[in-house]
Amino acid sequence: MGQAPAAVVHAVFYNFADGEVARHIPWVWQKITPQEAIAVRERASAAALRQRIGDLAESPTLVRVTELATRAAVSAPTEGRALYAGLRALELPEEPAAGLWHAATLLREHRGDGHNAALLAHGISGTEAHVLMALDLGMKAEQFGRIHHLPKAQLAAVVDGLRERGLVDAAGGFTDAGRDIKQRIEARTDELAAPIYDVLSADELDELIAGLEPIAAGADVDD
Template sequence: MRHSQAKVHRMFELIEPIATVTFSEVANEAFLALGMRNYWDGYFAGRAAPLGLAPPEVVHAVFYNFADGEVARHIPWVWGKTTPREAIAVRERGSTAALRQRIGQLADSPGLVRVADLATRAAVSAPTEGRVLYAGLRALDVPEEPLARLWHAATLLREHRGDGHNAALVAHGIGGTEAHVLLALSLGMRTEKFGRIHHLPKAQLAAVVDGLRARGLVNAAGGFTDTGRETSERIEALTDELAAPAYDVLDAHELDELIAGLEPVAAAAQSVHD
């Protein structure tokens, strides 16, 4: 059945802190032990592994929002240190360990199996057409251990939504770096202070902002215009709409049960993450 946009968006808020433990120090250390040079080597090895030995141009297109040349600094170099198959296993182990560390006793709570099962039902039910990274993850085996299964399901749902978000950005003519500028502004941050793009050369970042200003999305002070804010909100609404099919397999009671079960887990993961 189709659920309200509010509940679909609430699922995004709940799966995000669970899935993103994969970018934590615990998982990073597992990749460094393989010979990775830094955090970003492990990031690209783990996240791109479901795509196989895809060239950097393909990974850049699928990930969408990295600046030109950033992917190529890591792909294919990382495949000289590990294989996609090994990277997938290392990522799962490291992420599960990180999640267990963050949520403590909740990891062994009686209800976790049910939450993992409901999340997995949703995560493996969505259509894969046009969802490249999600399709790559769907081709992997679902872990048997409940906590690993919950992390895997959250990752599937996150990347399914992310693939849809990229489609929404393309539909609105928003490029990857531009998307980060809009995100920074939606969070009330100056673009030059935003962690995902602050490292870019000032001239490059200024050119992106100037382009958005020329389109009437950013004002002279570097903030949103009304049109810019409306565009950002439309993109987020479309992203939620495109994410909704993943939850159609659950009835209203099951989705409410899943949301209630995820809330303490997400809160525990988020409190450490912050």
Template sequence: MTTHSRAKVRRMFELVEPVATVTFSDVPTEAFLAIGMRNYWDGYFAGRAAPLGMVPAEVVHAVFYNFADGEVARHIPWVWGKITPEEAIAVRERGSAAALRQRIGELADSSELAQVADLATRAAISAPTEGRVLYAGLRALDVPEEPVAKLWHAATLLREYRGDGHNVALVAHGIGGTEAHVLMALSLGMRAERFGRIHHLPKAQLSAVVDGLRDRGLVDAAGGFTDAGRETKSRIEALTDELAAPAYDILSADELDQLIAGLEPIATAVDAADH
């Protein structure tokens, strides 16, 4: 039995996501390019996979879950011939903190942000690691002392804890990685072949994935959701939220409300800067 309502756990996901994902923006990407990465995806895989150490592409593929076959192997282990995981962790943290600071302006130096970072970190380092491989790798890293970097790190821990749980929910419902992207596209009202994370796949490969979902009764003849498909997506999201909840059990109801209230202007500022 979790301490907090699913609505509040879901709200934390909405607030943590923009803070954590500054790591995939221009400033960190340029930092990786400056040390020899060839493109955005080299930096993405080097930075995000670094807490796992020098594991082969097959392990990163399994942990990240939703990349098509062969995509990880175009970057891992090539990136480790240019930088070490330890260097990638440092570049990612510096670049992400700089990107977050750039987006939130004066909030970066406020006492409120420091309090939010401390509260978020309490939650972020409290969750059980069993079955959460990427989260466990991040938990093994030192927590930054500088408040903006600390907040980004906490948000990343919470994001990847939820992400590891999301993969569990997908596996439990028999949904593969590319299938998960198709369901995401449909939930956004978008055809699969237009969705950013899979539109580049060969047409025959993507069609085969959609056909498989159609055969299971999750996608209709027109390529949209069936009722069963919509219900499956809803169950996956509900289970993901349920599995994310233990990270917040350490906080009292008042503390979680305080964390949500403190994150809201920060997440709003990040979203505003990105649009």
């Protein structure tokens, strides 16, 4: 997306706390250009993936999985999906491990853009989304890694706002309404993410899932 200002990054990613992005942008663009950052990320991500999966990195399985994942990853409309559109504008890596990482990133951020739309439609802010995730994991909001660093008064105000809306109870846990809205957001996210895989046949989708399982596990397998 180029040298995006803090306000744009904040809007696109949706779930950063107020002021968090502005701590690093725009000064970071004096240290590295977006193009350099993308190149470093690709090299490092591909190297990490190859190291994790061992001999599988040189296998025909990886090539086939990358082809299927990429075909799905570039198949969806970009309307309303700013981060996915930005990633789609990048050149596809030729090396299979880098290509698979890039395809997985496209698929993840396509889903992420849809998740943000679902949150917005249900009136849940980015920080509130982290509170709901913490509660879903059985944690108090102040224990959750993405928001535990926030000033106590700021985080307490977010929780109080959810409590006033009937989503959080007096003890700081889910109400039935809170759990219901969390489940509806996740279900809608799944629905919005699913069409990107329609370009694959049922057999190809099964092949993709089967091929990804050992990669995800970091296992060395024989072809």
